[in-house]
Every structure is written in C-alpha cells, then in structure tokens.
Amino acid sequence: xxxxxxxxxxxxxxxxxxxxxxxxxxxxxxxxxxxxxxxxxxxxxxxxxxxxxxxxxxxxxxxxxxxxxxxxxxxxxxxxxxxxxxxxxxxxxxxxxxxxxxxxxxxxxxxxxxxxxxxxxxxxxxxxxxxxxxxxxxxxxxxxxxxxxxxxxxxxxxxxxxxxxxxxxxxxxxxxxxxxxxxxxxxxxxxxxxxxxxxxxxxxxxxxxxxxxxxxxxxxxxxxxxxxxxxxxxxxxxxxxxxxxxxxxxxxxxxxxxxxxxxxxxxxxxxxxxxxxxxxxxxxxxxxxxxxxxxxxxxxxxxxxxxxxxxxxxxxxxxxxxxxxxxxxxxxxxxxxxxxxxxxxxxxxxxxxxxxxxxxxxxxxxxxxxxxxxxxxxxxxxxxxxxx
Numbered sequence: 001x002x003x004x005x006x007x008x009x010x011x012x013x014x015x016x017x018x019x020x021x022x023x024x025x026x027x028x029x030x031x032x033x034x035x036x037x038x039x040x041x042x043x044x045x046x047x048x049x050x051x052x053x054x055x056x057x058x059x060x061x062x063x064x065x066x067x068x069x070x071x072x073x074x075x076x077x078x079x080x081x082x083x084x085x086x087x088x089x090x091x092x093x094x095x096x097x098x099x100x101x102x103x104x105x106x107x108x109x110x111x112x113x114x115x116x117x118x119x120x121x122x123x124x125x126x127x128x129x130x131x132x133x134x135x136x137x138x139x140x141x142x143x144x145x146x147x148x149x150x151x152x153x154x155x156x157x158x159x160x161x162x163x164x165x166x167x168x169x170x171x172x173x174x175x176x177x178x179x180x181x182x183x184x185x186x187x188x189x190x191x192x193x194x195x196x197x198x199x200x201x202x203x204x205x206x207x208x209x210x211x212x213x214x215x216x217x218x219x220x221x222x223x224x225x226x227x228x229x230x231x232x233x234x235x236x237x238x239x240x241x242x243x244x245x246x247x248x249x250x251x252x253x254x255x256x257x258x259x260x261x262x263x264x265x266x267x268x269x270x271x272x273x274x275x276x277x278x279x280x281x282x283x284x285x286x287x288x289x290x291x292x293x294x295x296x297x298x299x300x301x302x303x304x305x306x307x308x309x310x311x312x313x314x315x316x317x318x319x320x321x322x323x324x325x326x327x328x329x330x331x332x333x334x335x336x337x338x339x340x341x342x343x344x345x346x347x348x349x350x351x352x353x354x355x356x357x358x359x360x361x362x363x364x365x366x367x368x369x370x371x372x373x374x375x376x377x378x379x380x381x382x383x384x385x386x387x388x
Contacts, residue, residue: 003077003127008070017332020384025363025374030056033375034362037143038297038349039207039254040102042360047353051103052375059095062111064124075122078115086165088344098345105146112144149212150188155203157181170221177202183217195233211258214278223249230278242276242283257302264298273298273307273328289327301354305386308359310336310348318350318361333378337364339371346373357385
C-alpha cells in the first residue's frame with residue numbers, strides 16, 4: 001500500500017455484554033492492528049477520524065481511518081529497523097517505533113511519531129514529514145504525548161540500558177536507571193525545546209496538562225516505590241503526586257482536564273481508582289468492590305460519570321464503573337481477549353473520547369498459535385451516556 005493511498009478497512013461486529021452499547025472492530029488485512037498507548041487519543045476531536053497502527057506493509061506504520069467513509073490512509077512510510085520498547089516490546093520492529101504515536105494538537109491534521117531517534121510530525125493529508133528534533137544516539141526516546149496547547153513531551157533512557165532490557169525487567173536494573181534518564185518538552189508553536197528535565201529514574205507516562213502548565217511523569221519500575229510525579233513548567237519543581245509513604249502501589253496516571261489526574265492501584269490490600277487535584281494535592285480514592293484486583297489500565301474523560309478499565313470485573317473484558325458512592329462496581333461491556341504472553345501492542349489500552357464518550361481499545365482473536373488484533377470502538381446509546 002503506497003503512502004497516501006486510501007483503502008477500505010475490514011469491519012466486523014463484536015458481541016456486547018451490556019445494554020445500551022454497541023461495538024465495531026476495524027482492521028486492515030493484516031495480523032496486527034492496534035490503538036496508541038492508553039493516555040493518547042485514538043479518535044480526533046470530532047470523533048470521525050481514528051488513528052491506529054498496522055503492520056499491513058510488513059512494517060509498523062500509522063494510519064488514519066475516516067469512519068464515515070470506511071477508508072484508511074497510510075500516513076507514515078518509516079523505514080526504521082530493529083526498533084522495540086524493551087522490556088514491553090522486545091521483538092525487533094520495522095517502521096515507526098511501536099506504540100510511539102499520537103495526534104498533533106491543536107490542529108489534529110498531523111500525526112507525531114518516532115522513527116529511530118527522529119521525532120516526526122507527519123501531515124495526514126499529504127504524508128509530508130517534518131523532523132522536529134533528533135535525540136542523541138546514546139539515548140532511546142519513549143512514548144510521545146501532545147497537549148491541547150501543542151506541547152510535545154517524551155521521556156528517554158540510556159540506549160545501553162534499553163538494550164539490557166531485551167533480556168531483563170526494569171526492576172533488575174533500577175539502580176542503573178538513576179543516571180542518564182529524563183524527559184523533554186518541545187513547543188510546536190515555537191519549534192523549540194522549552195524544558196529538559198533530568199530524573200533519577202526512567203520516566204514514563206510523560207504528558208503535559210491540557211493547559212500546558214504541568215507535566216505528569218512516573219518512575220517506571222516497581223509500583224511500591226514513589227511512582228507519580230508532576231513537573232511545574234514555571235517553577236521547575238517536580239514534587240510527588242499522591243505521595244506513597246503509606247505503602248500504596250499506584251500509577252498509570254492520566255490527565256482528566258487541566259487540574260485533575262486519574263490513576264489506579266492498590267491501597268491497604270484493596271484495588272482503588274483515585275483522582276488527585278494537581279492544584280491542591282488533595283486526592284480521593286474509591287475501592288473496587290469484591291476484593292483486591294488490579295485494574296490494568298484505566299481511563300476517564302474529564303467530566304465523565306464513569307471510569308473504564310480493561311481489568312476488574314472480568315479480566316478479559318472492557319468494563320465501566322460509575323464514579324460515585326463509596327465503592328466502584330465495574331460492569332463488563334465487551335470482551336477484548338488480550339493474549340497475555342504477547343507484548344504491549346496487543347494490550348487493550350482503553351481510552352474515553354471526551355466528546356462522544358466512545359471507548360477505543362485493541363481487541364484480539366486467537367485460533368491456536370495464530371493471533372490477530374483489531375481496533376475496537378465501543379459506542380454508547382443516549383441512554384447509556386454518563387451524566388455530568
């Protein structure tokens with residue numbers, strides 16, 4: 001499929017487990033089709049266009065689907081070799097760095113991705129690629145994120161340690177990751193780096209607030225260590241977000257508007273979903289009913305009345321719970337059938353669209369050793385939409 005060609009996507013229905021919801025799966029005729037990382041939008045601001053990654057051409061490339069027309073456009077034509085995201089994606093991937101893609105804002109007409117150590121901004125309409133910056137070859141960049149104000153953020157770690165994690169886990173080399181790591185903030189409007197922050201750990205989940213004032217980042221590694229941090233771009237300070245002196249294991253944080261952050265984890269032996277106010281530092285946490293279970297990835301729109309997860313009530317389902325009361329009760333919406341021995345590209349990574357309340361995720365189908373993944377969109381009827 002040449003760059004810029006528009007081809008029909010395959011569509012199929014997928015059984016729902018709750019009234020008021022319908023689900024559609026989209027895929028190109030290839031084995032692997034998946035959504036961006038959980039805190040990055042798959043749907044654009046209008047909900048009409050869907051950003052996803054596919055290996056249709058034999059390499060990982062970004063595509064944008066026009067849902068109304070049912071046609072997908074190949075946006076990138078990257079030729080990177082042996083790219084990975086160890087320890088989460090250890091295979092040698094060709095094309096763009098896997099999972100490392102997001103919409104460019106505020107225009108939503110470009111896609112941002114990594115090819116090797118080059119940060120690219122690619123036009124959806126023409127495929128023309130602009131190199132925003134290039135990271136030193138002795139470093140490896142991580143997942144990019146673009147704020148509503150056009151701040152592109154990403155973490156990085158030493159390349160030699162990334163290579164080590166092809167055969168070990170983060171926890172095995174945490175002491176070595178205390179040096180040479182950090183994150184970068186690039187301003188699209190000014191076309192320049194506005195912050196370069198060193199961290200005594202490998203930073204992940206690096207994301208600027210919608211208003212461009214703060215940057216979330218986490219200590220990638222043991223959840224029992226202090227994990228969540230927030231960087232103030234004006235003061236340059238990076239205090240903990242929800243300190244973990246009480247022994248909590250919390251993380252997978254994401255922005256819920258400009259001042260609130262959602263997260264999940266375990267506190268006092270119970271699985272919880274929490275929201276912390278970045279202005280005041282105050283937080284509230286609601287335990288999940290029926291025992292100490294991990295939620296995997298959670299997400300919620302800024303004013304949503306519920307939170308979505310790819311764990312909890314059923315480990316192989318996308319589930320939702322209304323945010324209210326003393327406890328959260330998750331109800332399954334549909335299967336995702338994640339194959340757990342496979343890498344992050346097959347992970348469901350659910351994400352709530354703030355305008356339509358639609359949920360995007362990656363779904364898997366497997367028949368013996370053969371696994372295929374699809375991009376799923378869960379759409380609520382008016383009766384199922386949350387009240388705000």
